[in-house]
Amino acid sequence: MTEPGRREDPSSRRGIDLAIGILMGLRGCSERDAFDDLVKAVHDTGIGPAALAKALAHLVGGKGDGVPHQTEAAVLWGHLLAARVASVVVAE
Numbered sequence: 001m002t003e004p005g006r007r008e009d010p011s012s013r014r015g016i017d018l019a020i021g022i023l024m025g026l027r028g029c030s031e032r033d034a035f036d037d038l039v040k041a042v043h044d045t046g047i048g049p050a051a052l053a054k055a056l057a058h059l060v061g062g063k064g065d066g067v068p069h070q071t072e073a074a075v076l077w078g079h080l081l082a083a084r085v086a087s088v089v090v091a092e
Contacts, residue, residue: 009050012049012050012053015050015053015054015057016038016049016050016053018053018057019034019038019049019052019053019054019056019057020034020035020038020053021034022056022057022060023037023038023056023077023080026060026077026080026081026084027080038052038053041072041076044076045069045072045076047069047072051068051069052069052072052073052076054067054069055067055068055069055070055072055073056073056077058070058073059073059074059077059078059081060081
């Protein structure tokens with residue numbers, strides 16, 4: 001719930017939705033399971049959902065290290081990326 005007079009940043013919501021979609025694709029899971037994964041990561045790290053979402057999107061997009069919390073995103077979800085890359089290489 002937001003505080004009175006405080007508006008949610010729409011770009012944060014889009015970033016969280018993007019991260020949920022990324023997790024769905026990497027894990028092959030439902031939207032709810034991906035959301036739960038993101039919430040668990042927030043609880044485990046203490047990093048806000050928008051910041052973790054942005055870090056995950058940059059990690060997947062290979063945009064470099066210019067975004068805070070990419071290390072945490074790599075620790076949390078890097079194994080999913082490695083598995084995806086390995087499956088693509090084997091398929092070729």
